[in-house]
Amino acid sequence: MKALTYIEHGKFALTDKPKPQIINTRDAIVRVTLGSICTSDLHIKHGSVPRAVPGITVGHEMVGIVEEVGAEVTNVKPGDRVTVNVETFCGECFFCKHGFVNNCTDKNGGWALGCRIDGGQAEFVRVPYAEQGLNKIPDSVTDEQALFVGDILATGFWAARISEITNEDTVLIIGAGPTGICTLLCVMLKQPKRIIVCEKDPVRAQFVKEHYADVLLCQPEECENYVHANSDHGGADVVLEVAGAKDTFQLAWMCARPNAVVTVVALYDEAQTLPLPDMYGKNLTFKTGGVDGCDCAEILSLIEQGKIDTTPLITHRYPLADIEEAYRVFENRLDGVIKIAVTAE
Ligand SMILES: [Zn+2]
Numbered sequence: 001m002k003a004l005t006y007i008e009h010g011k012f013a014l015t016d017k018p019k020p021q022i023i024n025t026r027d028a029i030v031r032v033t034l035g036s037i038c039t040s041d042l043h044i045k046h047g048s049v050p051r052a053v054p055g056i057t058v059g060h061e062m063v064g065i066v067e068e069v070g071a072e073v074t075n076v077k078p079g080d081r082v083t084v085n086v087e088t089f090c091g092e093c094f095f096c097k098h099g100f101v102n103n104c105t106d107k108n109g110g111w112a113l114g115c116r117i118d119g120g121q122a123e124f125v126r127v128p129y130a131e132q133g134l135n136k137i138p139d140s141v142t143d144e145q146a147l148f149v150g151d152i153l154a155t156g157f158w159a160a161r162i163s164e165i166t167n168e169d170t171v172l173i174i175g176a177g178p179t180g181i182c183t184l185l186c187v188m189l190k191q192p193k194r195i196i197v198c199e200k201d202p203v204r205a206q207f208v209k210e211h212y213a214d215v216l217l218c219q220p221e222e223c224e225n226y227v228h229a230n231s232d233h234g235g236a237d238v239v240l241e242v243a244g245a246k247d248t249f250q251l252a253w254m255c256a257r258p259n260a261v262v263t264v265v266a267l268y269d270e271a272q273t274l275p276l277p278d279m280y281g282k283n284l285t286f287k288t289g290g291v292d293g294c295d296c297a298e299i300l301s302l303i304e305q306g307k308i309d310t311t312p313l314i315t316h317r318y319p320l321a322d323i324e325e326a327y328r329v330f331e332n333r334l335d336g337v338i339k340i341a342v343t344a345e
């Protein structure tokens with residue numbers, strides 16, 4: 001089968017590999033019907049994910065049809081349409097039982113697919129702990145509607161869930177990349193009083209303006225003053241930092257009002273500074289990222305009810321055979337790309 005493979009630092013290539021087989025009784029084999037490319041894939045390509053293993057098939061955003069299941073998998077069966085979770089988790093350890101599935105203590109726990117084990121930018125993928133990692137897609141939900149459930153939408157949902165948002169709140173979201181927009185959609189479900197999105201890229205800002213008319217938009221350089229002028233208590237009640245740029249961590253806590261919650265969803269390339277003397281007395285609560293992707297069934301139900309729609313994010317479509325070109329467009333942010341759907345044919 002065709003599989004996009006991490007060859008070496010800086011290089012992915014479409015190669016031929018044998019179709020994956022069931023190795024464990026809790027595995028499933030899924031025929032990938034639709035996949036996508038994530039910024040994390042680019043991080044692997046450029047060597048900033050040291051645990052990524054050369055030779056693996058990349059890709060961790062996908063939906064598909066169950067082809068085969070191991071003897072212990074009972075909640076899905078061949079022929080079912082499913083979402084695939086970016087995280088592998090056993091469902092049985094202390095962390096899994098408390099919903100902290102990102103910290104599953106299994107040796108394959110956490111982000112393994114398309115990083116430490118073969119992923120889904122391929123025709124087929126083996127999913128370990130399939131009962132945890134696969135969720136059935138409701139009949140009325142299309143593959144495109146379900147495409148982001150297992151990764152960036154799970155991340156946005158988790159971020160909104162832990163941020164203690166009330167309907168009195170002014171919520172600031174820093175960054176309107178694909179994960180930022182998914183976070184925005186999930187914050188909207190909490191119905192806060194105001195949402196402000198800070199985004200410097202004109203294409204992304206325009207996307208927010210076009211699709212989410214009630215959201216206030218600002219630029220990083222004006223953000224602090226803008227939030228001050230457009231909130232009730234001298235700053236945002238809740239800040240979600242989804243940009244991960246050079247100064248955005250600092251921006252996040254500076255725009256927060258005293259006693260605010262600051263949720264850091266972003267993954268940084270470099271260490272950040274927490275200047276405690278400067279924020280003394282501000283009494284902030286910081287929460288930090290690494291999605292606990294255990295809400296996929298609920299997210300699918302919200303999609304089915306028409307409460308979340310991520311399909312506008314899909315700006316481009318390419319067949320798997322042309323995935324290298326899709327990467328070129330995505331990586332260089334050409335042609336107004338937000339997300340790419342990779343089709344089987
Ligand atoms: Zn991802």
Ligand SMILES: [Zn+2]
Nearest residue numbers: 090093096104
């Ligand atoms: Zn576990």
